Amino acid sequence: MNKSNYYDKIAQIYDQTRWLTEPVAEEIADFILRLVCATPETCFLEPGVGTGLNVLPLIKRGYSVTGIDISEQMLDQFRQKLNGIPSNLILVHADASQLPFPDKSFDVVLTVHMLHTVSDWRAFLDDISRVLKPGGFYLNCQWITPPARREFEGYFRTIFSKYKESQQESKQTPQEIDVEGYFHNKGYASNYLIAKQWTVSNTVKELLDFFKSRAYGLCWQGSDETFHQVMSEFEEFCVQHYGSLDKIISSEAQFEIWAYRDV
Ligand SMILES: C[S@@+](CC[C@H](N)C(=O)[O-])C[C@H]1O[C@@H](n2cnc3c(N)ncnc32)[C@H](O)[C@@H]1O
Numbered sequence: 001m002n003k004s005n006y007y008d009k010i011a012q013i014y015d016q017t018r019w020l021t022e023p024v025a026e027e028i029a030d031f032i033l034r035l036v037c038a039t040p041e042t043c044f045l046e047p048g049v050g051t052g053l054n055v056l057p058l059i060k061r062g063y064s065v066t067g068i069d070i071s072e073q074m075l076d077q078f079r080q081k082l083n084g085i086p087s088n089l090i091l092v093h094a095d096a097s098q099l100p101f102p103d104k105s106f107d108v109v110l111t112v113h114m115l116h117t118v119s120d121w122r123a124f125l126d127d128i129s130r131v132l133k134p135g136g137f138y139l140n141c142q143w144i145t146p147p148a149r150r151e152f153e154g155y156f157r158t159i160f161s162k163y164k165e166s167q168q169e170s171k172q173t174p175q176e177i178d179v180e181g182y183f184h185n186k187g188y189a190s191n192y193l194i195a196k197q198w199t200v201s202n203t204v205k206e207l208l209d210f211f212k213s214r215a216y217g218l219c220w221q222g223s224d225e226t227f228h229q230v231m232s233e234f235e236e237f238c239v240q241h242y243g244s245l246d247k248i249i250s251s252e253a254q255f256e257i258w259a260y261r262d263v
Helices: 003-017 022-035 056-060 072-080 121-131 147-161 164-169 179-185 204-212 224-242
Strands: 043-047 064-069 089-093 106-112 132-144 189-203 248-261
Touching: 003 072, 022 056, 022 132, 022 189, 022 248, 043 121, 064 072, 072 089, 106 121, 121 132, 121 179, 147 189, 147 204, 147 224, 147 248, 179 189, 179 248, 189 204, 204 224
Parallel strands: 043 064, 043 106, 064 089, 106 132
Antiparallel strands: 132 248, 189 248
16 A cells, blocks of 8 residues: 555545544635635635535635535545535545636636645646635645644654664655745735644544544554554553543634735
């Protein structure tokens, strides 16, 4: 299993293993609509739309939304949330590295946890600029991993790093994506905003089960055998470290937006 296409495998468990709930997504939609001064005609594009967590509230409110995703399984999960595809939604199964849309098609393009997945981020941002209408917004968003879950993940990574195979894979340097520099050079105005903060709570057992189901990219590094060894050691560690698998760990999640606009 290649890490890059693991979304096909995890589509069914994607929503339950993340922490953006529907009520939170509704509040974030309110924030975005205010930010872009939306009118009933405002139209949105989300490349890497996945299961539709971010745009579903916009669709329900009647805004025109286009979603594009490389994973048919993620799109299927999205479709299952809808009672048929509404007339204000277009879903495209394709690689978003080249956006199959005419110039100046959208008022708002948003990406959420997506930029790192395209092979050439500069070409991708060129394409986003191309499909934006004059004065349109590009919203580079992320809902950061809550600190308690990041710490949990860190323990997993430490155990994984003891295994030779994963050390070899970790030599790949992740590409540096300078969105701020890119849009600064184009003369766009930029703004950083926190759309929403909320508390996320899970038992240690729940988090362990998410890892056992390989819900995250880091769980697809290394062979199945290595992963099972790591999980067995990790579970023992969790019992020792947290005292009980029923322990609840809580921390604050945050939905962040870097907004860019050609002014
Ligand atoms: C981390 S998920 C985010 C999904 C959604 N944006 C969210 O916030 O829940 C990344 C999504 O990008 C999709 N993806 C990855 N590379 C892609 C590409 N080159 N073109 C289109 N979609 C892609 C994946 O299939 C997955 O649905």
